[in-house]
Structure formats: structure tokens, C-alpha cells
Amino acid sequence: MESFHKLILFLFLSIAGIFSCNQVKEKRVKPNIVFIFIDDMGWKDVGFMGSEYYETPHIDQLAKKGMVFTQAYANAANCAPTRACLLSGQYSARHGVNTVARPDRGDPEDRRLIPIPNSRTVPLEHVMISEALKPAGYRSAAIGKWNVGNSPEKQGFDLGIPGSGFQGHFNEEGEYLTDHLTEKAVKFIKENNPQKTGNPFFLYLAHYAVHTPIQAKDSLVQKYQEKQGTPYHNNSTYAAMIESVDQSVAKINGILEELGLVENTLLVFFSDNGGHGTYTSQKPLRGGKGMFYEGGIREPMFAYWPGKIKAGTVCQEPVIGIDFYPTFLELSGVEKPIGYVLDGRSIVPLLNGEKTLNREALFWHFPAYLQSYEGMKKESRDTLFRSRPVSVIRKGDWKLLQFHEEWVLDGGRENLMENNAVELYNLATDIGETKNLSAVETDKRDELLDDLINWQEEIDAPIPSEANPKYVAKGKGK
Ligand SMILES: [Ca+2]
Known part of the structure; x- marks a missing residue:
């Protein structure tokens, strides 16, 4: 009799075990995704990347409990294209959002080429990540800055909350935009708690901080006014903006903890x-926003998912904004939309502890002009522009920049030793891009150039090639 009871108990526990295992499995197949996207935050602008002035204790804590990426790249050096690429999973050449607003910034007399017309909108036929996640039942929200035309709702988000009603970072009631968006995000998480809805959620929280205008809450600014700055970080208002971002991350993680969701939620920063460049520095990287030197495109990044991503890990593999789309698809178990091209790679193997994706190369293409401004002139290629039309390849430790003005107008490949059309850097030994090796490492230069030109042809990247009749040769401000 006793053994019969034991048998029944054993069977009961087995079935319960199988059931609960399946539940865990089921849950893990479709994690919640929280993507916290900061605007214009530089590579060194957080404690975990080494700032000794800005204070980001909550961000640092999560970074430490997750995986830090030291070579995470934005797809562009300014807002709209980087967002368009990330949300569409595609390089700029496919959707046409190459820059912010006009492609012909700066003085017409200083531009040697006619830039490629810019699109301000990702066309609706491009399937954004929010749409692609729908078959897996995701409830999704885009909260904050959008910047890629149409509306989030037209691009598959269930909810879009812009930062409307704010002039700069404050509204008439004195509410601070970072706090406002954080509250909306917390509300979304509460209302879409998968334990209640049965559906996972995808939160795309795109802060307007720490973009200009540099404005912060007085209560935080004072603390930094009293604190000794460093040669590179010393703007008290900018520091206070960053601290508000830190508080936002703390609140988002706080609600996930309160609801018991952290173990089934991937959080990416x-x-x-x-x-x-006027307010902060990426040193030792060269340059900042608007440039295709590392300071303009390399980003602070961590991924946090307790129990899934090993705590205290650092990933040095180069990753890029277009990688999030296939990453989220893989985690949610959804297939890529039929016939849709994705240019990135899933970083799930890296999150699982693998060291490399064995990717051939990363690319950037910028067929436009961005004028310079005070604070950035020292580190750009010339003092008039942060960027002139340029294409870039990163392959292994090497990075090559191809400057289209010299390429198109000064004899291209045949004249490389004289025309200064390419720059080549070894990032392993020269992270600050101080030594142009294009005239020395000619084999490496040619290899990267071949790859870059092949890629341009494959993706049909539009190359500015028409000389600007308004151009006046008066030196390039070098
Ligand atoms: Ca930006």
C-alpha cells in the first residue's frame, strides 16, 4: 500500500515537473525585451566605461551584473539614420535615411560634391522589428524619440508615446522629460505584465536625453557644480542629465524586479x-557626434538578463545597431519576415558566452555633409565639416575610411598615394585613430577597399559623384 502511494506521488511529481519545466521553457522562448536607447550619449559617458565625473551607479550595477560590450557601434554618427537602421534591421542604403534632415549642411562654397538626397522616413514596406515580433504575441511600445517618419503605430508598435508638450527637456508644469518618459514606460510595463496578459512585451524606450539643449534638474546640477571635473568631463548640467538617465534605468529595473520579471527580461542599454563635442569627450577615442571616427559611432552598451547572461562578463566582439533585430527574433523564436533582408547578425551566441560571430566586416555609408561647430574642430578631418561624404569598413582590427570628394574628383584608386582619399587605422594598436597607415600597409588597404567597394555594389549604395558648381576652392580649412 505504501509503495502504491509512493508510486502515485512519484507520478504526480513527475507530471508536475514536466508541466513546470514546460512553463519555464515556454517563458524562456519569449522573453520580454526592454531596449533603453539614449540620445547622443558618448562612449565614456557612464561610470562603467570609466567616467570619473558622471555618476551612474544604477547603470553601472546592472552593467556589472550583465555583459558589457566594448566595441558596440551605432549604424551612423547621428540620430535618424542610426534609429532607422536599428528599427528596420537594414543598412541606410536600403531605406535611404542617411542623415538628419538636409544632406547639404554647411556652406555650399565648401562642398565639392552634390550630396545624395536624404529620406526622412523609413518606407512602410520595410518591416520594423515591432512588426516582426507580432507573430510571437509581443505587446510593444515606442516611448520617446522616434525620428524616422510615419508613426510607431504605423510601423507595428501597439503604442507610441512621443515627448510632446515639452520645450527642450521641460514642459510648462516644470516636469522633466526623462522622468516623464520613464513614468510612461513603467506604466506600460505594469499594464502589460505578462503574468496578467499572457503575452511578452517589447519596450523601446528612446530618451531625448542627453541631446541638446543641455538642461537638467537644478537639484542634481548643484551636486556636480561642487564636484571637481576632469579634463574631459566637467559640464555640471550635462552630468546631471546623465544622472537622470541613471535614475530612469533604476526605475525601469525596479518595476521589473517588483513584478518578478527580471529573469525573463532582456534589458539592453x-x-x-x-x-x-562641446559638452563631453570620448577620449581616448577620436571625435564625437557626426563623425565616423570611433568617437562618433562607438557606444556604451550592456545587456542584462540574470540567469541567462553571465554576470561580470565583457564582450569585445564588434556589434552594431542592425544586430538587435535578428537578436530579438532569435530570442522570441520568430522567423525573419519572408523575403525581407536583414543586414545584421544575431548576437545571441555572444550573450551565451561565445567570443565571436565570425563576421567578415561592418560597414557605414554617409553620402552627405555635416557642418562643424565649436568644440569639434580639433578632431575632425577638416575644420569646416564633421563629416563629408564617406564610406567606412571595419574588418578585424582594421578600419578604412573612403572619402568620396577625393575619390571622385582627385583620381580615385589610381592616385591614392597623392589624393588622400582613404585613411587606414589599426584599432588594436591605435584606438585613437592617430596614425593613418594607408601609405604603409598597402596590402591591407587594398583588401579593405576591395571589400568596401564590393559591398557598395552589392547593396547599391548611392555614391555622390556630381561636382558642386557652387564650390569655391579656397582651401579646406585644414
Ligand atoms: Ca543622437
């Missing part, structure tokens, strides 16, 4: 381009 990322920025859209380099920091603004």
Missing part, C-alpha cells in the same frame, strides 16, 4: 551616436 545603448546609445545612438557619439557624444556632443
Whole structure:
């Protein structure tokens, strides 16, 4: 009799075990995704990347309990294209959002080429990540800055909450935009708690911080006014803006903890381009927002998912904004939309502890002009522009920049030793891009150039090639 009871108990426990295992499995197949996207935050603008002035204790804590990426790249050096690429999973050449607003910034007399017309909108036929996640039942919200035309709702988000009613970072009631968006995000998480809805959620929280205008809450600014800055970080208002971002991350993680969701939620922290050179510095990287040197495109990033991503890990593999789309698809178990091209790679193997994706190369293409401004002139290629039309390849430790003005107008490949059309850097030994090796490492230069030109042809990247009749040769401000 006793053994019969034991048998029944054993069977009961087995069935319960199988059931609960399946539940765990089922849950893990479709994790919640929280993507926290900061605007214009530079590579060194957080404690976990080494700032000794800005204070980001909550961000640092999560970074430490997750995986830090030291070579995470934005797809562009400014807002709109980087967002368009990330949300569509495609390089700029496919959707045409190459820059912010006009492609012909700066003085017409200083531009040697006619830039490629820019699109301000990702066309609706491009399937954004929010749409692609729908078959897996995701409830999704885009909260904050959008910047890619149409509306989030037209691109598959269930909810879009812009930062309307704010002039700069405050509204008439004195509410601070970062706090406002955080509250909306917390509300979304509460209302879409999968334990109640049965559906996972995808939160795309795109802060307007720490973009200009540099404005912060007085209560935080004072603390930094009293604190000794460093040669590179010393703007008290900018520091206070960053601290508000830190508080936002703390609140988002706080609600996930309160609701018991952290173990089934991937939280990613990322920025859209380099920091603004007037207010912060990416040193030892060269340059900042608007440039295709590392300071303009390398971003602070961590991924946090307790129990899934090993705590205290650092990933040095280069990753890029277009990788999030296939990453989220893989985690949610959804197939890529039929016939849709994705240019990125899933970083799930990296999150699982693998060291490399064995990817051939990363690319950037910028067929436009971005004028310079005070604070950035020292580190750009010339003092008039942060960027002139340029294409870039990163392959292994090497990075090559191809400057289209010299390429198109000064004899291209045949004249490389004289025309200064390419720059080549070894990032392993020269992270600050100080030594142009294009005239020395000619084999490596040619290899990267071949790859870059092949890629341009494959993706049909539009190359500015028409000389600007308004151009006046008066030196390039070098
Ligand atoms: Ca930006």
C-alpha cells in the first residue's frame, strides 16, 4: 500500500515537473525585451566605461551584473539614420535615411560634391522589428524619440508615446522629460505584465536625453557644480542629465524586479551616436557626434538578463545597431519576415558566452555633409565639416575610411598615394585613430577597399559623384 502511494506521488511529481519545466521553457522562448536607447550619449559617458565625473551607479550595477560590450557601434554618427537602421534591421542604403534632415549642411562654397538626397522616413514596406515580433504575441511600445517618419503605430508598435508638450527637456508644469518618459514606460510595463496578459512585451524606450539643449534638474546640477571635473568631463548640467538617465534605468529595473520579471527580461542599454563635442569627450577615442571616427559611432552598451547572461562578463566582439533585430527574433523564436533582408547578425551566441560571430566586416555609408561647430574642430578631418561624404569598413582590427570628394574628383584608386582619399587605422594598436597607415600597409588597404567597394555594389549604395558648381576652392580649412 505504501509503495502504491509512493508510486502515485512519484507520478504526480513527475507530471508536475514536466508541466513546470514546460512553463519555464515556454517563458524562456519569449522573453520580454526592454531596449533603453539614449540620445547622443558618448562612449565614456557612464561610470562603467570609466567616467570619473558622471555618476551612474544604477547603470553601472546592472552593467556589472550583465555583459558589457566594448566595441558596440551605432549604424551612423547621428540620430535618424542610426534609429532607422536599428528599427528596420537594414543598412541606410536600403531605406535611404542617411542623415538628419538636409544632406547639404554647411556652406555650399565648401562642398565639392552634390550630396545624395536624404529620406526622412523609413518606407512602410520595410518591416520594423515591432512588426516582426507580432507573430510571437509581443505587446510593444515606442516611448520617446522616434525620428524616422510615419508613426510607431504605423510601423507595428501597439503604442507610441512621443515627448510632446515639452520645450527642450521641460514642459510648462516644470516636469522633466526623462522622468516623464520613464513614468510612461513603467506604466506600460505594469499594464502589460505578462503574468496578467499572457503575452511578452517589447519596450523601446528612446530618451531625448542627453541631446541638446543641455538642461537638467537644478537639484542634481548643484551636486556636480561642487564636484571637481576632469579634463574631459566637467559640464555640471550635462552630468546631471546623465544622472537622470541613471535614475530612469533604476526605475525601469525596479518595476521589473517588483513584478518578478527580471529573469525573463532582456534589458539592453545603448546609445545612438557619439557624444556632443562641446559638452563631453570620448577620449581616448577620436571625435564625437557626426563623425565616423570611433568617437562618433562607438557606444556604451550592456545587456542584462540574470540567469541567462553571465554576470561580470565583457564582450569585445564588434556589434552594431542592425544586430538587435535578428537578436530579438532569435530570442522570441520568430522567423525573419519572408523575403525581407536583414543586414545584421544575431548576437545571441555572444550573450551565451561565445567570443565571436565570425563576421567578415561592418560597414557605414554617409553620402552627405555635416557642418562643424565649436568644440569639434580639433578632431575632425577638416575644420569646416564633421563629416563629408564617406564610406567606412571595419574588418578585424582594421578600419578604412573612403572619402568620396577625393575619390571622385582627385583620381580615385589610381592616385591614392597623392589624393588622400582613404585613411587606414589599426584599432588594436591605435584606438585613437592617430596614425593613418594607408601609405604603409598597402596590402591591407587594398583588401579593405576591395571589400568596401564590393559591398557598395552589392547593396547599391548611392555614391555622390556630381561636382558642386557652387564650390569655391579656397582651401579646406585644414
Ligand atoms: Ca543622437
